[in-house]
Amino acid sequence: MSVETAVETKTIFGSEVPQPPQHGAAGGVMRGLNFGTGLVGGIGLAAVAGWITAILTPSSASNASFAPMEPTYVYLAVLLGWVVGFMLGIGAFVGPLRWVVGRDVTHADAEYMAGKDLGRKRYWKYTTDHKVVGIQYLIVTMLLLGFAGLLAMLIRTELGMTWTSLFTPAFYNSMIGTHGIAMIIGMIVVVSGPLGNFIVPMMIGARDMAFPRLNALSLWLFVAAVPMLVSSMFMGGIQDGWSVYQPLASQAPVGMLGYQMTIIVFAISTAVASVNLMTTILTMRAKGMTWSRTPIFVYGIFAASIMGLYAFPFFQYSQILGLADRVFATSFFDPLNGGSVWLYENLFWLLGHPEVYVILIPSTAVALELMPVFLRKPLFSFNFAVAGIVGVVALSGLVWAHHMYMTGWAPAANYPFMLSTELISIPVGFLVLVAIGTFWRGTAWTRLPLMAVYAVIFNKMIGGVTGVYLSDVPADQYFHGSMFVVAHFHFMLMGAGLFGAMAGIAYFFPKMTGRFLDERTGSIGLWTAFVGFQITFISMFVAGLQGQPRRVLDFDDQFNLSNWISTIGAYVIGIGMLIFLSAIINSWRSGVIASSNPWGSKSLEWQTETPVPLENFPVLPVVTERPYNYGVPDPYEAELDSIDEDLTEKAGTK
Amino acid sequence: MSTSTFPVSPTTGEPISTIARRSRLGLWLVIVADIAGTIALVISYTYLWSLNVNGGWAPPGATLTANQTNSTLPTTPSTATFAVEWPFWGILLVLIVATALMWFGYRSARSGNHAGLIAGAGLSFLVTVAVLVFQWIQMSTFPFGAGDGAYASAVLLLCASNIFHLFLLLFIGMGIFMRARKGLIDKTNWYQAQLASYYMTWVCIAFLLGAILTTFLVESPNTDPAIFGTFKQQ
Ligand code: HEM
Ligand SMILES: [Cu+2]
Numbered sequence: 061m062s063v064e065t066a067v068e069t070k071t072i073f074g075s076e077v078p079q080p081p082q083h084g085a086a087g088g089v090m091r092g093l094n095f096g097t098g099l100v101g102g103i104g105l106a107a108v109a110g111w112i113t114a115i116l117t118p119s120s121a122s123n124a125s126f127a128p129m130e131p132t133y134v135y136l137a138v139l140l141g142w143v144v145g146f147m148l149g150i151g152a153f154v155g156p157l158r159w160v161v162g163r164d165v166t167h168a169d170a171e172y173m174a175g176k177d178l179g180r181k182r183y184w185k186y187t188t189d190h191k192v193v194g195i196q197y198l199i200v201t202m203l204l205l206g207f208a209g210l211l212a213m214l215i216r217t218e219l220g221m222t223w224t225s226l227f228t229p230a231f232y233n234s235m236i237g238t239h240g241i242a243m244i245i246g247m248i249v250v251v252s253g254p255l256g257n258f259i260v261p262m263m264i265g266a267r268d269m270a271f272p273r274l275n276a277l278s279l280w281l282f283v284a285a286v287p288m289l290v291s292s293m294f295m296g297g298i299q300d301g302w303s304v305y306q307p308l309a310s311q312a313p314v315g316m317l318g319y320q321m322t323i324i325v326f327a328i329s330t331a332v333a334s335v336n337l338m339t340t341i342l343t344m345r346a347k348g349m350t351w352s353r354t355p356i357f358v359y360g361i362f363a364a365s366i367m368g369l370y371a372f373p374f375f376q377y378s379q380i381l382g383l384a385d386r387v388f389a390t391s392f393f394d395p396l397n398g399g400s401v402w403l404y405e406n407l408f409w410l411l412g413h414p415e416v417y418v419i420l421i422p423s424t425a426v427a428l429e430l431m432p433v434f435l436r437k438p439l440f441s442f443n444f445a446v447a448g449i450v451g452v453v454a455l456s457g458l459v460w461a462h463h464m465y466m467t468g469w470a471p472a473a474n475y476p477f478m479l480s481t482e483l484i485s486i487p488v489g490f491l492v493l494v495a496i497g498t499f500w501r502g503t504a505w506t507r508l509p510l511m512a513v514y515a516v517i518f519n520k521m522i523g524g525v526t527g528v529y530l531s532d533v534p535a536d537q538y539f540h541g542s543m544f545v546v547a548h549f550h551f552m553l554m555g556a557g558l559f560g561a562m563a564g565i566a567y568f569f570p571k572m573t574g575r576f577l578d579e580r581t582g583s584i585g586l587w588t589a590f591v592g593f594q595i596t597f598i599s600m601f602v603a604g605l606q607g608q609p610r611r612v613l614d615f616d617d618q619f620n621l622s623n624w625i626s627t628i629g630a631y632v633i634g635i636g637m638l639i640f641l642s643a644i645i646n647s648w649r650s651g652v653i654a655s656s657n658p659w660g661s662k663s664l665e666w667q668t669e670t671p672v673p674l675e676n677f678p679v680l681p682v683v684t685e686r687p688y689n690y691g692v693p694d695p696y697e698a699e700l701d702s703i704d705e706d707l708t709e710k711a712g713t714k
Numbered sequence: 715m716s717t718s719t720f721p722v723s724p725t726t727g728e729p730i731s732t733i734a735r736r737s738r739l740g741l742w743l744v745i746v747a748d749i750a751g752t753i754a755l756v757i758s759y760t761y762l763w764s765l766n767v768n769g770g771w772a773p774p775g776a777t778l779t780a781n782q783t784n785s786t787l788p789t790t791p792s793t794a795t796f797a798v799e800w801p802f803w804g805i806l807l808v809l810i811v812a813t814a815l816m817w818f819g820y821r822s823a824r825s826g827n828h829a830g831l832i833a834g835a836g837l838s839f840l841v842t843v844a845v846l847v848f849q850w851i852q853m854s855t856f857p858f859g860a861g862d863g864a865y866a867s868a869v870l871l872l873c874a875s876n877i878f879h880l881f882l883l884l885f886i887g888m889g890i891f892m893r894a895r896k897g898l899i900d901k902t903n904w905y906q907a908q909l910a911s912y913y914m915t916w917v918c919i920a921f922l923l924g925a926i927l928t929t930f931l932v933e934s935p936n937t938d939p940a941i942f943g944t945f946k947q948q
Contacts, residue, residue, distance in 0.1 A: 070724075072726065072727035073727055075722075075727055077722050077723075077724055077727045078722075078724065079724050080724055156885070159889055159893075160885065160888055160889040160892055160893075161892055162889075162892050162893045162895075162896040162898050164724060164898065165724070165725055166724055166725070167724055167725050169725075170725035170726075267726070270736050270740065271736075271740060331744070331747040334743070334747075335740050335743040335744055335747070336740075338739075338743055339736055339739050339740045339743065342739060343732075343735060343736045343739060344736075369743060369746055369747050369750070370746060370747070370750050371750070372747070372750075373747055373748075373750035373751035373753075373754055374750065374751075374753075374754045376751065376754075377751055377754035377755060377758070378754070380871075381758060381871065384860075384867070384870075384871060385867075388860045388870075389860050389861040390860045390861070390866070390867035390870065390871070391770065391861065391863060391864055391867050392758060392762070392864065392867050392868070392871075395767045395768055395770070395942040396768060396770065396942075397768070397770040397861070397862075397863050397864060397867075398762060398765075398766060398767050398768060398769070398770025398771045398772075398863045398864030398865070398867075399762065399767060399770070399864055399867070400761065400762060400765055400767050402761075403757075403758055403761050403762060406757070406761075407754055407757070407758070410754075
């Protein structure tokens with residue numbers, strides 16, 4: 061055993077800490093690596109891998125139905141090359157390699173990697189600081205949602221122009237599928253990514269996430285995954301909806317590989333992020349932060365992480381199997397050779413349903429988190445809120461087959477699944493009751509974040525009620541595959557999920573950027589989008605009730621009117637969202653400077669200064685009370701109050 | 715200010731025991747995700763086994779003791795048949811040896827036997843290489859190809875998952891060995907060796923599940939399967 065003599069030490073928070081030997085300048089190889097080198101690595105390796113594969117593949121290679129295999133192999137090689145090259149180029153492998161060879165990271169290295177003194181450059185690097193990762197997540201997610209939103213506008217334009225067709229059916233289908241999965245991915249990360257990373261460690265009084273390097277890893281895997289999805293649009297697209305049912309997925313053009321690779325990589329990103337968030341929450345809460353003193357938002361993020369952790373692998377494997385069927389001619393889903401498409405549907409929905417709660421719970425938790433602040437009273441029954449979240453998690457894995465009532469799989473199982481689906485309304489109901497109870501007799505300080513919460517509560521109600529109709533097997537015979545389903549889940553995903561995320565972004569904006577999100581433009585954008593949203597999707601319920609099938613670009617004239625209305629509504633949403641976006645951009649650049657705790661919140665993330673220092677808290681905080689003790693007089697204040705009262709009485713009698 | 719006497723993390727100054735606790739929890743959670751993925755494979759295997767869609771579970775050349783359900787296929791004469799069972803167990807056995815060696819290394823580290831740690835980790839790595847070789851040989855000599863029905867697909871994917879796990883183990887084993895030699899794992903700082911042992915133990919369980927499936931759930935019980943058309947592109 062080689063013992064270093066005369067070890068260097070470094071002062072960290074007041075104690076001398078021995079350091080491993082420092083090799084070169086702090087940060088080592090990472091100094092030269094950034095997003096640019098990632099792009100070079102990714103595109104370079106993709107090109108090389110594609111080129112070599114093209115050379116090596118004999119032109120006679122074909123599959124069982126005589127379709128040439130070369131495009132499949134080349135596209136797959138390009139995608140793999142992109143992911144590996146990009147991660148290599150940005151420096152994702154440096155840490156693991158240093159671990160293997162035993163060149164441990166020093167404090168100086170770690171500070172460099174956390175972005176210390178790097179200024180804006182740190183946003184372009186494999187930075188480990190959770191606050192940087194949060195901002196990076198926010199930007200990437202907004203880009204992804206923007207892309208998916210653009211597709212939505214094109215889809216609505218096509219559906220609204222009932223007199224002509226803008227796109228070919230194949231391209232239209234590919235837009236539908238890409239829009240769907242891009243939105244789903246974007247919505248999965250929109251709260252847990254930006255706010256989970258930026259806010260949660262501060263909210264629990266920690267200095268960073270449990271595994272800062274894994275934090276960067278999850279972000280950059282996400283960044284690597286997204287372009288593959290976009291690329292598939294140029295390779296024939298995803299033509300069978302976001303759920304890419306088999307056997308259509310196997311018959312689809314090679315673009316399907318883009319979807320499969322996206323999911324495989326994104327699933328790793330989600331697993332890494334979930335492990336990190338859960339470990340952080342379980343082991344790094346401040347002294348005194350018992351479970352009953354842990355803010356509800358932390359519960360929400362924790363719940364989403366559990367569900368992502370256990371459910372995402374099923375989705376990932378469904379895509380691995382699909383990829384194997386396509387590339388290696390296995391037959392998991394090919395009935396001719398013993399495969400089953402129901403296997404696909406089960407694996408898919410084993411994730412698919414928990415994933416809707418991965419989206420809903422964090423945004424509900426944002427709403428519950430900021431209500432006490434703006435109503436200046438404690439959350440109405442914190443315990444019920446926790447029970448609601450626990451109940452949703454517990455039932456989330458037991459309801460998946462309500463998406464398969466009409467597929468013919470196990471008809472006898474429909475009724476148990478109907479029961480479990482309807483049961484889940486109970487814990488969801490808890491959450492709604494907590495919200496209503498908190499509003500009850502509260503004095504609302506209606507600022508932009510609270511306005512978004514109003515929208516969430518309204519939309520969630522409609523989405524939830526229509527969901528109960530869908531979970532009813534006889535009713536679903538009529539509704540399944542219709543626009544009614546589409547309207548239902550948009551009320552949930554966009555109405556509750558996205559508006560909830562907007563609430564969270566507006567609320568935490570001052571902490572994240574040091575400035576207020578402009579209330580005027582922000583609220584104009586919000587309410588415009590809200591009104592547009594109601595027009596679009598209420599009208600879509602009508603189309604669904606009339607019987608308009610989803611994912612079809614030419615339809616009967618009887619549906620024209622509701623589609624025209626929906627399209628007009630969609631443009632209103634688009635305008636509203638652009639206004640909201642402009643509020644974000646303008647306020648970020650030149651908004652009103654906010655103090656460190658502009659909402660007068662009691663939770664820890666607001667108690668540190670803004671901009672938040674690298675280590676969050678110079679001295680780690682200690683928690684001594686429940687999170688939402690607004691308006692609960694503490695003895696000292698009560699005493700002061702009673703003195704005040706005397707004074708007023710005197711003033712009154714005068 | 716005093717120089718810490720107990721081992722601390724060079725980057726955050728926290729005691730190693732804190733880092734170890736955190737990492738252990740992180741590892742358990744990673745294993746949860748890994749278990750979910752393995753369950754997805756087990757579901758795929760057992761589901762297709764139980765359905766035997768179109769009688770296409772067994773490789774086309776297999777002789778079945780039950781009704782010859784796979785003969786309903788438009789068969790081309792084929793020699794593809796079920797895999798021999800013992801290699802699954804043989805591979806598992808060798809992996810268990812590698813895992814035991816890692817455990818030995820870890821226990822040695824804790825008791826201050828540094829040579830034992832290095833030997834355990836190093837040998838564990840070498841034996842894991844052997845497992846990888848055996849797994850590779852098995853996979854490339856199966857009496858069936860990827861296109862020979864659902865059984866073939868499911869078994870090949872189980873083996874691919876094994877290979878993926880083995881590559882991870884090689885990376886981890888190499889790291890533990892190199893770090894042990896550098897003195898970065900020792901009597902006061904052994905949690906990484908512990909985590910490696912835990913993870914290897916879980917991988918043994920995953921291999922065991924595969925061996926159980928491929929030994930006890932071979933011929934499909936469904937001798938009257940559903941018959942569907944094909945969706946292959948014309
Ligand atoms: C009270 C709660 C809910 C109930 C009872 C419910 C019920 C259902 C049912 C039965 C379906 C299947 C309809 C069909 O395909 O025929 C469905 C579809 C869907 N739901 Fe919900 N749901 C609820 C909440 C949510 C939430 C919170 C989200 C998302 C955040 C969501 C997103 C979706 C999506 C995306 C689909 C369509 C999937 C597809 O076929 O593409 N639902 N819902
Ligand atoms: Cu569902």
